Amino acid sequence: MNAPTDGAAGTAPALVIADVSKSFGDQTRRVPALGKVSLTVARGEFVSLIGPSGCGKSTLINIVAGLIDGYEGRVTVSGAPLDGPHPSIGMVFQDDSTFPWLSTLQNVEFGMRMAGVNATERRERAMEMLDLIGLRSFADRYPAQLSGGMRQRVALARALAMRPEILLMDEPFAALDEQTRMVLGEELLRLQEELQQTVVFVTHNLGEAVQLSDRVVAMTARPASIKAILEVDLPRPRDSSIVSSDRYGELVAHLWSLLREEAITAFNQRDAAQAGAVR
């Protein structure tokens, strides 16, 4: 299904993160943001990263997106080492990233247009995406005329239209209200069944992580390393009714037991940092 890479890449895992660590700042004041992290994501797998705020989740996902360099360790995509933004990696951001000067359709077409996909194919693929996310009737609207949830869907469609092997999502629903968020979560589940997309998903929401993922990676307080990986053995296909099952409750509870201590540590870190700033 995915065009550019084939051959040996077909057997390699979609994403391998090996001993990746990253510090910010200069010699005088180094802030370690990411400890040593190693993680392998299989093709078609939905993996969530969850951890206390400020622990380094965005740093990790931005490294994979090719947006941050100067890190230690290795990242390989379909067996090839990562070097800057990768053609088969797409990303959806927390903040609204739709372009207000383009219509919904033009937004979805944008990446393809820049990549030189011809007009007919571009239109076809964009329309397909709009159908997929249920926004076909909004094709000619501008982002200002859409709700926050719709704009996030447009951003998702723009990324998916590029047919990425790996989709990175950094808290894509964080700026939305609870109900919109649940609706979009459900939508993502449905999409996942349809596309078998490889996804790395960052969230703060325990329930969301369990509901959507095949595996949930629980991270420690900064500098983030992997505390534990939770296999989500809920059956697929899933829909939102899964949240009323006993197993779902157990998994969320277990995840919280893993994260509680880290959340407290992160909380104290912030307190200490603030006290330091005051002094």
Added chain:
Amino acid sequence: MTTTTSAPPVSAGPGPAKVRAWPRTVGVSLTRIGIIVLAAALVELAVELRWATPLQVAPPSIVLPALWDGLTTGNYLSLLGTTLAEVGVAFLCAATVGTTLGYLLWRRPLFGRAYEPLLYALASSPIVLLYPVSLVMFGRTPVAVAVLGFVAGLFPVLISTYQAFRRLDDTYIKVAKVLRLTPGQSFLRVLLPAALPSVLVGLRLGLTLTMLTVIAMEYLANVGGVGAELSLAYLRLRSADMYAVLLLIISLSVTFLFLLNLTTRLVVKR
């Protein structure tokens, strides 16, 4: 209220009750024109009743024919052309140089931070008072006027462009990177359109300042188009001509702003 003819008119006077609601814009325009006409009538009346002498205030009945004469047989059109050319050239240069420098300032944050306060100071200073410098350098020519107009318009354009790029959403830049845009694509397709609305605000301000400075310098140095004519009319106590030229100047700036609003609306369709 109903529109069918069979229904008895409710508390309507004799004849068919035709209280059609006008589109709001028509009402606004009518009111606007009405106020202007009323003001003109008051001026006329004031002169008629000798509240003001015709030298102080020329009544519309004299000004309008003077304006007509100036436009048809006089030199108003060529004066207007001179001023338009000065403003046009000055503004085009201010727009091009200002946006380019503003962008470069953003790309070189060190320079940006170093020059920002200075630029603000320059933008809010009365550039028109530098007109002797321009005269000395370029002589009593329309070029001298255009140069000063350019300088006056430059700073607001430069500052607003710099600010527009600085305030760009970081997420857009990330999107451009993840979609692997070339530097050219990323500038033309993402950075520029994202910054455009704020840049346009600066262009408006720049045009206003260029226009003010051009006309003021024409007046002060008695060189160039309509401003120079205004000063002549004033010095020779030709009150009708003076008011006629004032009308000309006002309609000039109104036209410019109208055109600018129109372009803004065409470009920023969001």
